[in-house]
Each structure stands twice: as C-alpha cells, then as structure tokens.
Amino acid sequence: MTKIAIMGAMEEEIEPLLAHFDNVNIVEFANNKYYEVSYKGVEIVIAYSKIGKVFASLTAATMIEKFECDTLLFSGVAGGINPKLKIGDLIIADKLCQHDLDITAFGHPNGFVPGGSVFVETSEKLRTIAKDVAKENELNVIEGTIATGDQFVHSSERKDFIESTFKADALEMEGASVAVVCDSLNVPFFVLRAISDSADGGADIDFDEFLKSSAINSANYMIKIVDKL
C-alpha cells in the first residue's frame, strides 16, 4: 500500500497543501511536527523540514524510516537561474546537485565527494505523471537541474558560479538533500518548485513578496499530481 511523503522546507510551503485536508493527525518527533492525513484512500504524511540541507535530510529520512513512506514529493519555491523561468513559473527537477559541497582542493569536481555523485536523478515515473498533469491542466512547466546549497543566494556572482559550474536552471536549499536520502534508501522522489525570485541583487525583496503566491502555485500543482498517483 503506497504511503506518500509530501515535504516542504518552510511552513508557507506546506500550509497551502494542508488546507486541502481535514482530520489531520499531528505527530511530534525530533523537534518537528508530522501531519498525517488520509486522502482518497491514500495515507499521506506532510511536514516542513525547516530551512537548509541538514533539516531537510532529517525530515526526509524520518518520513521514510519512521513513517514508512515509499514515495517522497517535495513542493516549494526556488530562485530562478534559467532566463525562461519567471516568478511564479514551475520547474520539475530531473536531477539535483549540491553547489556548496567543495573538496576541489583534492582535485575533485565541485559538488562531488567520494562515494557520492555530483548529480542525483529524480524518479522518471513521477516526472512523467507530473508532465501529463501539466498537459491536462495547460500548465507551463520546465524540467531541469536544481542546485542546492546552505545559503540564500542573492548575488549575480554566486548565481553565475552555480549556473556555469552545474548548468543549473534553479537553486534552493533542500532538494539535493532529499535526493541523496531517497536515492540511498531506494525511495522514488520528485522535486517541484515555483520561482519566487531571481537569486541576484533583489532576491530578498522579491522572495518576501512572492513566497506565498509561488508556494501556492507549487502546492496546487502538487495536489493534482497526488490525485494521479
């Protein structure tokens, strides 16, 4: 029986998801809250990890190991790199990397540590379902590379480094952690983000203005995808 984990990093990213469900059971664990719902006969666990790769890894692993979820979906916002991505637009990750993982001093490429890989690919099956849903709902979605790091990017220099080093289309602070955890635990996963800013000089202003509306864009699309699982 499928049990689905739906994750965000910030409360604003999962609040629009929780709004779709009633009869929510709250489980407190490891200084966090996990929201259990039953939706059309499917068990779902929803949580926001808190910001950054460490919290995201803890929540992803908890949803799999403690709550026994066998599919993990991430919904949230991101900084746009690809110029095709305007604020509010949706991106599905085909692969993710860690732009701040750096042992280049030892001759390794950016984003690589021994035993790992620069990129981790998401579930092709889940991406296909998502693209079908986008077509049915005439949603404009791009598929691309998402770069993750433990910093809010708000400078063209850092944004350009991430783009040129990883050919990334968008950036955020949690997705690649979810990717490593799910890949290591053999759980199919899917990362969806809506653009909240352009990760350069004005990013913090745009982020504050568009966080809520972009999080709703991502959540509304995610609910349509869950309906198809």
Ligand SMILES: Nc1ncnc2c(CN3C[C@H](CSc4cnccn4)[C@@H](O)C3)c[nH]c12
């Ligand atoms: N430019 C960007 N760089 C890095 N990440 C992002 C994101 C995605 N999320 C939003 C949030 C920013 S930090 C945060 C901290 N306090 C309040 C609000 N956000 C973090 O969870 C990553 C959107 N735009 C980004």
